[in-house]
Amino acid sequence: MVKRVRQGPPARRAKAVRDATPRSRLTTAARSARLWLRELGGRTLALLAGAVIVVAAVAVTGYFLSRTETARHLPDTRARSYKDVDACLLTGKDGITAGTTAAQVWEGMQDASLTTRARVSYVTVTGEQSAAHARPYLNSLLQRSCDVVLAAGRPQVEAAEQAAPQHRTVDFVLVGDSGSGSEDPGNGTKGTGSATNAGSGKDPGNITFAPLGDGLRAEVAHAVERQVGTRG
Structure with missing residues (x-):
């Protein structure tokens, strides 16, 4: 005689997680992200966007400045050589x-x-x-x-x-x-x-x-x- 073991609620939740498809997981993650953004509010989002823009501007400026400094210190290949007169x-x-x-x-x-x-x-x-x-x-x-x-x-x-x-x-x-x-x-x-x-x-x-x-x-x-x- 085979005895059936009745699965409780924790076991069913674990099985549901294992059986979830990648698409459902992505959907869940997206829903969580939307909820998180909604909780942050519009003002916080604006601040975050501004911070991202500032960081990007600093990075671009630093890149061009580094290029300028490198060029400024390159030896002048056209430097004149003088006679000993x-x-x-x-x-x-x-x-x-x-x-x-x-x-x-x-x-x-x-x-x-x-x-x-x-x-x-x-x-x-x-x-x-x-x-x-x-x-x-x-x-x-x-x-x-x-x-x-x-x-x-x-x-x-x-x-x-x-x-x-x-x-x-x-x-x-x-x-x-x-x-x-x-x-x-x-x-x-x-x-x-x-x-x-x-x-x-x-x-x-x-x-x-x-x-x-x-x-x-x-x-x-x-x-x-x-x-x-x-x-x-």
Whole structure:
């Protein structure tokens, strides 16, 4: 005789769970989710949505910033290599301020640097504007082994013209028709110049004069290019 065991409520619920199909389980999960969302309320849902949007925006911004920072620190493959030749400018107290003669000279030097790959720099004479006061500044350029020294402004030109005979290995480019004919730093006018040196171009020694005028920039560029070219 077979004895039947009557299943109680817990056993029936366990069997129902085991027999449930995947679809019914999905339906149950969806119903639970809807109930949970309904309990949260509209305001809470809005806050959650806003939080998700903020997190997404931060993630996107961080991605692009990381790309920008990486690009910013990449080495410049177009970085210029310079020759071991230095062209140095000695100017008056105004330096290379726009509108000054020295500014045109500096532009010409930069043009020559692009062509020859020579290094260019400048030093400003501060304080008293005289040849004697400019001489220590000039000496600093010579001690730095400047290969080409340019001078703009009457005191600077006079100091360079006086020093040129003692520094034959250095090429000097002086702005003006001669040392005494360069721009007067006091009133911006030209001096009387020297009839012997005016327009003579290359001095028999190591001096080249770059005449004042509209073509000063190009004249300086050509003078520097010539001097750098002779040094290989």
